[in-house]
Amino acid sequence: MNQPVIEVRGLVKRFGDFVSVDDVSFDVRPGEVFGLLGSNGAGKTTTIRMLCGLLRPSAGVGHILGIDIAREPERLKRSIGYMTQRFSLYDDLTIGQNLRFFGGVYGLRGAAFDARRSWAIDIAGLRGKEGLMTGSLPGGWKQRLALACALLHEPKVVFLDEPTGGVDPLSRRKFWQLIDSLAASGVALIVTTHYLDEAERCDRIALMHAGRIVAMGSVPELKEVFSGRAMLEVSCPRVLDAQALLERRPGIHEVSAFGTTLHVVVDDADHGRATIASTLAGAGFDPLEIERIVPSLEDVFIHCIEAEDERRDAS
Amino acid sequence: MRLRQTWAVAKKEMRQARRDPLSLALLFALPAFMLILYGYAINFDVRHVRLAVQDRDMSDASRSLVSSFVNSTYFDLVASPEPGSDLESVMQMRVAKVVLVIPEGYAADIGANRGAKVQLLLDGADANTATTVLGYASALVAQTNAELMHGTRAAATAARVAIDYQPRVFYNPDLRSTRFLVPGLIGFILMLTAVLSTALSVVREKERGTMEQLRVTSLRPSELIIGKTLPYLGISLIATVIILVAARVLFDVSVAGSYFDLFVATLIYLVGALGWGLLVSSLSNTQAMAFQVGLVTSLLPTIFFSGFIFPIRSMPVFIQGLSHIFPARYFLVVLRGVVLKGAGLAPYWKDILFLVIYAAIVLGIATARLTRREV
Ligand SMILES: Nc1ncnc2c1ncn2[C@@H]1O[C@H](COP(=O)(O)OP(=O)(O)OP(=O)(O)O)[C@@H](O)[C@H]1O
Ligand SMILES: [Mg+2]
Numbered sequence A: 001m002n003q004p005v006i007e008v009r010g011l012v013k014r015f016g017d018f019v020s021v022d023d024v025s026f027d028v029r030p031g032e033v034f035g036l037l038g039s040n041g042a043g044k045t046t047t048i049r050m051l052c053g054l055l056r057p058s059a060g061v062g063h064i065l066g067i068d069i070a071r072e073p074e075r076l077k078r079s080i081g082y083m084t085q086r087f088s089l090y091d092d093l094t095i096g097q098n099l100r101f102f103g104g105v106y107g108l109r110g111a112a113f114d115a116r117r118s119w120a121i122d123i124a125g126l127r128g129k130e131g132l133m134t135g136s137l138p139g140g141w142k143q144r145l146a147l148a149c150a151l152l153h154e155p156k157v158v159f160l161d162e163p164t165g166g167v168d169p170l171s172r173r174k175f176w177q178l179i180d181s182l183a184a185s186g187v188a189l190i191v192t193t194h195y196l197d198e199a200e201r202c203d204r205i206a207l208m209h210a211g212r213i214v215a216m217g218s219v220p221e222l223k224e225v226f227s228g229r230a231m232l233e234v235s236c237p238r239v240l241d242a243q244a245l246l247e248r249r250p251g252i253h254e255v256s257a258f259g260t261t262l263h264v265v266v267d268d269a270d271h272g273r274a275t276i277a278s279t280l281a282g283a284g285f286d287p288l289e290i291e292r293i294v295p296s297l298e299d300v301f302i303h304c305i306e307a308e309d310e311r312r313d314a315s
Numbered sequence B: 001m002r003l004r005q006t007w008a009v010a011k012k013e014m015r016q017a018r019r020d021p022l023s024l025a026l027l028f029a030l031p032a033f034m035l036i037l038y039g040y041a042i043n044f045d046v047r048h049v050r051l052a053v054q055d056r057d058m059s060d061a062s063r064s065l066v067s068s069f070v071n072s073t074y075f076d077l078v079a080s081p082e083p084g085s086d087l088e089s090v091m092q093m094r095v096a097k098v099v100l101v102i103p104e105g106y107a108a109d110i111g112a113n114r115g116a117k118v119q120l121l122l123d124g125a126d127a128n129t130a131t132t133v134l135g136y137a138s139a140l141v142a143q144t145n146a147e148l149m150h151g152t153r154a155a156a157t158a159a160r161v162a163i164d165y166q167p168r169v170f171y172n173p174d175l176r177s178t179r180f181l182v183p184g185l186i187g188f189i190l191m192l193t194a195v196l197s198t199a200l201s202v203v204r205e206k207e208r209g210t211m212e213q214l215r216v217t218s219l220r221p222s223e224l225i226i227g228k229t230l231p232y233l234g235i236s237l238i239a240t241v242i243i244l245v246a247a248r249v250l251f252d253v254s255v256a257g258s259y260f261d262l263f264v265a266t267l268i269y270l271v272g273a274l275g276w277g278l279l280v281s282s283l284s285n286t287q288a289m290a291f292q293v294g295l296v297t298s299l300l301p302t303i304f305f306s307g308f309i310f311p312i313r314s315m316p317v318f319i320q321g322l323s324h325i326f327p328a329r330y331f332l333v334v335l336r337g338v339v340l341k342g343a344g345l346a347p348y349w350k351d352i353l354f355l356v357i358y359a360a361i362v363l364g365i366a367t368a369r370l371t372r373r374e375v
Helices: A042-050 A072-077 A095-105 A110-125 A139-150 A170-186 A219-226 A240-245 A269-282 A296-314 B003-020 B021-039 B060-071 B087-092 B108-113 B127-152 B155-171 B178-207 B208-214 B221-253 B259-283 B288-302 B319-324 B327-341 B344-370
Strands: A006-015 A018-028 A032-038 A061-063 A080-083 A156-161 A188-193 A204-209 A212-217 A228-235 A253-260 A263-268 A288-291 B049-055 B075-079 B099-103 B119-122
Touching: A006 A042, A018 A042, A018 A061, A018 A204, A018 A212, A018 B108, A032 A042, A032 A080, A032 A170, A032 A269, A042 A061, A042 A188, A042 B003, A072 A296, A072 B259, A080 A139, A080 A212, A080 A219, A080 B003, A080 B155, A080 B208, A095 A110, A095 A139, A095 B003, A095 B178, A095 B221, A110 A139, A170 A188, A212 A219, A212 A296, A212 B087, A219 A296, A228 A240, A228 B003, A228 B208, A240 A253, A240 A263, A253 A269, A253 A296, A263 A269, A269 A288, B003 B221, B021 B178, B049 B060, B049 B087, B049 B119, B060 B099, B060 B108, B075 B087, B087 B099, B099 B127, B119 B127, B178 B208, B178 B288, B178 B327, B221 B259, B221 B344, B259 B288, B259 B344, B327 B344
Parallel strands: A032 A188, A032 A204, A080 A156, A156 A188, B049 B075, B049 B099
Antiparallel strands: A006 A018, A006 A061, A204 A212, A228 A263, A228 A288, A253 A263, B099 B119
8 A cells, every 4th residue: 555656766857958857766655745845946847747747758767656657648647636836727717617617627527526526615615606706716715726626536646836826824724734634535745835834744855956856855854964963043243254254163064144143053062152152252243142943944955955066066 | 539528628618708708799790890891981992083084086986985984984084184295294193093095096997997096094003993993994995895896897706805804794793892802801700710719719728827737637639629619610600600691781792602612611711720720829828929920820811812802913923922822812712602603612622622731731730739748
């Protein structure tokens, strides 16, 4: 039962000379929520489009529910659900008409359609509002309805590309409850996002940067990159100057600017605190505050990207 | 192709078309509007053309030729320049559009059976009017000719001359151009509805991002394409009916041939036009672009290269050659045959064959382009 339903090995996508997705490999199991996290242009959408059979991979293989993504894209499409990054329903149709259209596209009719339609309306919380124009719905409701439409054919593997973009926090919460309940019913989901708090809700995450997966695992696993070290948050004026000063000190591994503070990775908390205080106080950085913090996913992200960039520059 | 899926797409498309009543009304009202515009306002019939006559012969015969011009009501005699005066200035000053010059010895030549010469100077700035005027003048001269010859020569010779001008008179006895306009308008309106509505409806889905969503559903390309074009085929056919009814009510122009032939020819032409609309949609990413590309590549050629308004004969050779690649040219030939002459399709098999080939090629390329997988 716990065989992976998505298996990806060495997936590559080139557009001319530009490598958009570079040697991506991962597995996703039934009931798992797999997050793809990365900045703009990291290659998340391109990866998903290959997995949905819309783009032919330049190299590598992928199997979804045992179907080869490069060889049988048409069969693949019948078995998966995909909510595109920009997906909106037809604004100029009513809610009921949108559902009927997508039901028709998936060949649903009769009692089977009625059941799915009823399910979709409940999920979106739109009972009694079927006659409303879809364009008049607030973003969060539209998003849930869009998801329901993409899931009318009960796919076992679902791709959601930035499903909560431009939606208010309360609606995002509701949307994630929906994702969790789908996962609980055994559906495997791949979700891309920019929001770190959403990423924390995934069972496992792959951090993508410039086409590569730079780190992968559950949130606690990812935070292991800092194990055996401590993270200190430094508040002081002129943080960029302070960063330049600290970067060369012994016992200090990484210094990253976060707005008006610095996150500093050190071998030992007390020792590091002393080093930072002496370096900055001597140079007139006042007032100065140093505090030990638990690394966040963002810290992990920045750490991994900087490590990756260094590795690239070196080679 | 599965019917249920195709029907789902077609139904959705019709619902969306209904939500946009303005465009829909435009599609239906435009044909009648254009018919009125072209039929009444821009009248291609030319009457009361200002005529100047320089009669150097001053004989009974020359006066009789002049009066046949004036009595036709196509020409008004506005000036009689003296022999030797500057005829070019008469036209430059726009005193007259046409100058008829009857040389000395006209009556004598006719009397001696030598074949008389008359000269016609024509203001060619408005090519369309000029062509028409030339046609009238030739017909009038031929008529006079025939009357003269009838008195002097064998009837057989006279018949030969008369036959030269018969085709015009036969198919369009009153020289009414509204009759000619109806087939042209059908060709034009069908291009408008078919190409533009199809192209815009596909590109709208691209723009809104719903196309990507449709591509990942199990919808097959054929289901999507047929489902999307079917409603516009229906709308275009309704538009055709509206033009025919309007032509009948407003201008008393009715279909001389069989409605079935008309339907078959129109259907073939429409499939090609819808295919062209799909092709345009595969080349454009925005509705604005689709609109412009559709306009330039289909509407303008239909107006200019089909013989709808401007006779193909009077165009430069290069343009004449160009007109061969646009389907409207062939469709209009068939339509004129069916609507005006009451002919069947058989004499036009070459034109129909072209329309079929055109539809097959365009539809093939469009389907390939729209359904190809990105690489
Ligand atoms: N069809 C294409 N042709 C050329 N380049 C492309 C194509 N599709 C994507 N790219 C490029 O590939 C890179 C990755 O794009 P992709 O859309 O996968 O990023 P993403 O991680 O989804 O970003 P975002 O968070 O902005 O959605 C980008 O630099 C993009 O310009
Ligand atoms: Mg993306």
